[in-house]
Amino acid sequence: MLRPFKRRLSKCARAGIALDGSHAGLARVRRLDDGGLSVAVQVIEAGDDDQQWTDRAASQVSQMNLEQTPVSAVLSADAYQLQLVEIPNVPADEQLAAVRWRIKDLIDYPVNEAVIELFEMPPHANPGNTPIAYAVVTRRTEVLQQINLMKRADLNMDVIDIPELCIRNIAALLPQDNDGVAFLHFTADVGYLTITRKGVLHIMRRLETGRRTLADASGDEFAMQERIADIALEIQRSLDYYESHYDCRPIADIVLAPGADLQPISKSLTEHLDLSVNQIAFDDLFQMEKDVSTEEQRSCLLAVGAALRNDVPALQAASG
Secondary structure, three states: OEOOOOOOOOOOEEEEEEEEOOEEEEEEEEEOOOOOEEEEEEEEEOOOOHHHHHHHHHHHHHHOOOOOOEEEEEOOHHHEEEEEEEOOOOOHHHHHHHHHHHHOOOOOOOHHHEEEEEEEOOOOOOOOOOOEEEEEEEEHHHHHHHHHHHHHOOOEEEEEEOHHHHHHHHHOOOHHHHOOEEEEEEOOOOEEEEEEEOOEEEEEEEEOOOHHHHHHHOOOHHHHHHHHHHHHHHHHHHHHHHHHHHOOOOOOEEEEOOOOOOHHHHHHHHHHHOOEEEEOOHHHOOEEOOOOOHHHHHHHHHHHHHHOOOOOOOHHHHHO
């Protein structure tokens, strides 16, 4: 997504790092000669301040051999906004300036303090419709803070990504992606829903329900079912939009990211949506360098997705 600086680094591996509540997930992906992907992950306690987790991350650099490895850092959910915009009918090199003018009233800080990146979405089934894109908008200070944190952690960050694209990177590796698949992942504070087909991201939605909200409702069956019904409704709306907007065959599979607390959701979504709902594990997709618990997989999913950015079909179409 955003490229704060470039340097000569290894081309056979990439790392990713992402904060998730009280933890940071750190992952390294290596491309094997047989075409497979070797993955190592580490969960780092975030601690009470930036210094604690950057010190702990720095201690992992040598242990995971990351000294010459490029790193993708992932923005947290509260660090950026997604705005769906029509692509201006202007020359390509003028599009960002035109979009900047359009969104100036949609953000609560001066637009000259914003960093904006455009991600064009697949064309509408009706060729007469105006092309659309997601504008990813973040404060310049957020980018500078990420650069500073990564330097303090001795990580060679060369790109800043967003969770939706990291999740797309993993969903694109699923066999179901060939016909289209919905992928659902919960962080501590929010949920993310993506719909991909043949490696191309068609839908990305942020859900207000995260693991904390689900945990708070777990002791009250009515509250839990109400939360799941809200999730199911958002998924159904997204599926309907996908089918009608892109004239695609209906999605048959919903895949849940690793998470030990998702079994009740899997059962309930099956009942609500009458679709196949499955949960994946890293072992299904990668050659893991050591055994990793379900909780570790959950904490490191965004980091793994960030480290996959060189291994995703049609990446250039979705992330520029």
